[in-house]
Amino acid sequence: MDRIKLRYFNKSDIDLKVKWINDPEINEYLHYDIPLCKDRTLNWYNKIIGNQTREDFVYEVADETVNKTIGLIGLLNIDNKNAKAEFYIVNGEKEYWGKGLAQKASKEFLTKMFLKHRLNKIYLYTEVNNKGAQKLFEKIGFVKEGLLKEDLIFMGEKVDRYTYSIFRKDFLDG
Numbered sequence: 001m002d003r004i005k006l007r008y009f010n011k012s013d014i015d016l017k018v019k020w021i022n023d024p025e026i027n028e029y030l031h032y033d034i035p036l037c038k039d040r041t042l043n044w045y046n047k048i049i050g051n052q053t054r055e056d057f058v059y060e061v062a063d064e065t066v067n068k069t070i071g072l073i074g075l076l077n078i079d080n081k082n083a084k085a086e087f088y089i090v091n092g093e094k095e096y097w098g099k100g101l102a103q104k105a106s107k108e109f110l111t112k113m114f115l116k117h118r119l120n121k122i123y124l125y126t127e128v129n130n131k132g133a134q135k136l137f138e139k140i141g142f143v144k145e146g147l148l149k150e151d152l153i154f155m156g157e158k159v160d161r162y163t164y165s166i167f168r169k170d171f172l173d174g
Contacts, residue, residue, distance in 0.1 A: 002099065003062045004104045005059065006060075009056040013072075018037065018038050021036040021090070026092065029133065031152060031159075053078045054078060055078065058071065059073050073105055074109075075122070088124065114168050121167050122165065124142065125151070127162075142164040143166065148161045
């Protein structure tokens with residue numbers, strides 16, 4: 001049984017982030033300026049250190065035979081006044097796709113963040129065509145709240161996105 005470990009994103013994770021985000025299969029629904037480069041990612045990392053409006057973690061698979069970083073997970077726009085934050089997750093290592101590890105990592109991470117920040121609501125955005133992510137989010141307990149028509153313009157294309165949310169009472173008590 002694979003065990004998941006969460007830890008804060010650190011400087012040694014920059015190469016993995018660059019590798020994952022530059023992979024076309026992984027970045028299909030991400031809105032990064034591609035290609036991501038190490039220098040720019042290092043600058044980003046130096047800017048986020050100590051930023052109270054975000055939590056940036058990695059998740060690792062850990063068992064008797066392996067201890068490997070396989071994804072990014074975090075919160076953005078932590079709003080203490082309104083007790084809400086935006087969730088993100090990136091599954092970086094394809095050999096671990098479809099094994100339930102992103103779901104495990106998400107549940108552990110969300111529990112930790114609901115408690116640490118006393119959040120009422122965690123929300124996210126996902127493109128309407130990103131069916132895999134929607135399936136994951138719904139398994140975790142996120143509920144689709146609505147459609148945001150032409151919410152982004154990315155690389156000249158108008159992008160429709162869904163907004164999903166999960167509430168503390170439903171997640172922790174449900």
